[in-house]
Amino acid sequence: MSLIKKIMIGVVIYSAFLLALFPAKVALSLAPLPANISLSGVSGSIWSGAVETLNIESRQLEQLRWELSPWGLLIGKVNLEFQIGSRATPVSAKGALSGSSAGLSVRGLRFDAPDSFLIGNAKLPFRTQIQGEVSLLVDTFTQGQPWCEALSGKLFLNQTNVNNQFGNYPLGNIELGLSCEAGKVQLATDESKNALGIVGTLQLAEANMLQVAAKIKETPEQPEDMRNSLGILGPRGADGYYPVVYQGRIPGL
Known part of the structure; x- marks a missing residue:
């Protein structure tokens, strides 16, 4: 040589x-x-x-x-x-990310944090203050337009308490399923996943737009302030539910 x-x-x-x-x-x-x-x-x-x-x-x-x-870098993939x-810190997370020219994908993601970490210094409407914890579990996620191509997971809102100018609302625990619908991130819940009588979906569309299509009925577990305020949502339907409909930007953004 x-x-x-x-x-x-x-x-x-x-x-x-x-x-x-x-x-x-x-x-x-x-x-x-x-x-x-x-x-x-x-x-x-x-x-x-x-x-x-x-x-x-x-x-x-x-x-x-x-x-x-x-x-992975040899084939243009991260x-x-x-x-x-860890469990001892206020915020914890773990998972696996893959990125390429085709976009981002996630698998086995777990994220736990208090609501205060997510809200930060954002000012919410009606002088709203939110306390509680969030647990996000994502089995799989594939980036698409405007947000996703595939998504499977769950979102848990734990010991959630909302306080604003209308009253105090201890909402307790709420479970929402995560999925991808026509490129939009969708969160769905029903009465088996919360004690508040809420059934419906929330979709995150492009440009940080929210689309809520849900309904709610009175339940013994609801806070009194909440039960007394349901009438502002509109007339109660024949099925006993009040409509919960919203379309607009994410509050605080």
Whole structure:
């Protein structure tokens, strides 16, 4: 073997080791992160790394860890497994992401957070304040137009309490099924998944538009303020339900 070939092989091997061990701290310091994002405690490599804390404006995530497959990059695909926090932290998540020119896909995602983390500093209408916790389980998600091509999962609203200028509404626990309908993200619930007498769907369409098609009837489990306010929704139907219909932008956005 000639000297030139040996040098070339040596350069290739050296480059491979350099890339495999490239520090995550250096990579993130070179990345054009937005001004409202700050990181601390970065360790590991770009392929297997960790971040102690990540701050996004008023929100904080702890104990971020990731595994990035280098083999997918060879075919133009990003395969990433990640974990955020633990059961002991306010916010936790884990799952697997895949990205390519065709879009983003997700599998095995679990996300748990208090409502205050999701709402942040957003001002909700009617001076509304929401307390509780959210658990999101996504078995599979495939990006499409305007939002999805496929979606399967569940959303749990746990110990939810809504307080606004009309009264106090302890809503308890609500389970919603997740699906993709004509490219729209759909959430659906019925009386077997909540104690509030709510049946219907909510769809997220393009441009952050919400479409709600549901109905609600009086139940013994409803807060008194809620039962007394059902009449503002419109006339009660022959089936005993009041209509819940809305079409417009997501409140607070």
